[in-house]
Amino acid sequence: MDTVKAPTIPQTKQDKGEYTNNTAAILVDHVFLSFGPKQVLKDITWSVPSGQITTLIGPNGCGKSTLLKAMIGHNTISEGSIYIQNEPLSSYTNKSLAQYMAFLPQVPDMPRDMTVEELVYCGRFPYQAWWKNTAQEDRLAVDEALEITKTSHLREQLIPSLSGGERQRVWIAMALAQQPQLLVLDEPTTYLDINHQFEIMELLKRLNETKGLTVLMVLHELNLAAQYSHHIGVMQEGRLVTTGSAQEVITESLLHDIFYVRSTIETVDEHVYVKIKGLCD
Numbered sequence: 001m002d003t004v005k006a007p008t009i010p011q012t013k014q015d016k017g018e019y020t021n022n023t024a025a026i027l028v029d030h031v032f033l034s035f036g037p038k039q040v041l042k043d044i045t046w047s048v049p050s051g052q053i054t055t056l057i058g059p060n061g062c063g064k065s066t067l068l069k070a071m072i073g074h075n076t077i078s079e080g081s082i083y084i085q086n087e088p089l090s091s092y093t094n095k096s097l098a099q100y101m102a103f104l105p106q107v108p109d110m111p112r113d114m115t116v117e118e119l120v121y122c123g124r125f126p127y128q129a130w131w132k133n134t135a136q137e138d139r140l141a142v143d144e145a146l147e148i149t150k151t152s153h154l155r156e157q158l159i160p161s162l163s164g165g166e167r168q169r170v171w172i173a174m175a176l177a178q179q180p181q182l183l184v185l186d187e188p189t190t191y192l193d194i195n196h197q198f199e200i201m202e203l204l205k206r207l208n209e210t211k212g213l214t215v216l217m218v219l220h221e222l223n224l225a226a227q228y229s230h231h232i233g234v235m236q237e238g239r240l241v242t243t244g245s246a247q248e249v250i251t252e253s254l255l256h257d258i259f260y261v262r263s264t265i266e267t268v269d270e271h272v273y274v275k276i277k278g279l280c281d
C-alpha cells in the first residue's frame, strides 16, 4: 500500500465533529472529471462515513452515477484524489478493492443461462486463488447471502425468469457473497413497485444495523432517501451543493432550487416526509 494518507477535509459536518476522516469509507478531494470537452464533475469534495447509509440525490444528468463510478475507480478522474479507508484508491488492486466493496450498477448485465445460485457464487470471485481451497467458505457465504436476501428458494431458477423485485434481491445476494464492508448501489429501486422499493430499503437498513455494512447509493425517490439515509449529498450540474442529514438537507427551498418543484416537508418523530405539490411556476 502507498504511504500517502488522506487529507483532512474541512466540511461542515466534520467541523461539528459528527464524523471524522478516520471513519471515512471513501473520501473525495477536489475531484474534477471530464468526458472529452464536457466537464461532468466540478471540484467535488466529500466524505462518505463508514458504518452509515449515505445517499446521493439530484436531477437527471447532474453527474450522480459518474461520481459514484469515480469513487469506486470505474471512472478515471481528471483532477483531484480519492481515498478508500484513508488509502489512495490507486493503491488498491482490483482484488483488494473487490474484497472491500461491492458495486451494483443501475442496469446490471443479465446472464441468460445462469441460475440464481451460480450468479451468487460469482460474488466469491475476489477470494479465489489457485493455491487456496475456499469451497467451504464459499458455500457458507453463498448460503448466508441467499438467506439474508430471502432468495434461497430461488436457487435453481434461471435469472431471466425472476421478477424485478426478486432479481434485485438476487443481485444484492451476489454483492453480499462478496462479503464487502461497503455496498455501492446505483438506483437500486428503479423499476420496483412501492412495496418492493421498501423491501430493498429495509434489507439495506438491516444489513447496516446488524452487520455494520456501509451503504452508498444513488436514489431518485426523495422519501426513501429521507427515511433511510443517515447522510445525504445533493448534486446539481456536476457540483455537490450540500450535504447533511435529511432534516438538514431536504427542505422546501432546496427542492425548489434543485428540482424546480413546489413541496411541503413534514417532520414527524425526526422523520422527514416530502409531499410534492407540483412544478414551480
Ligand SMILES: Nc1ncnc2c1ncn2[C@@H]1O[C@H](COP(=O)(O)OP(=O)(O)OP(=O)(O)O)[C@@H](O)[C@H]1O
Residues within 6 Å of the ligand: 035, 038, 040, 058, 059, 060, 061, 062, 063, 064, 065, 066, 067
Ligand atoms: N461515458 C460517458 N461519455 C460521455 N458523457 C457521459 C458519459 N457518462 C456520462 N456522461 C454524461 O455525463 C452527464 C452526467 O451523467 P450521469 O449518468 O452521471 O448523470 P446522473 O445524475 O446519474 O443521471 P440520471 O439521474 O439520469 O441517471 C450526462 O450529461 C451524461 O450524458
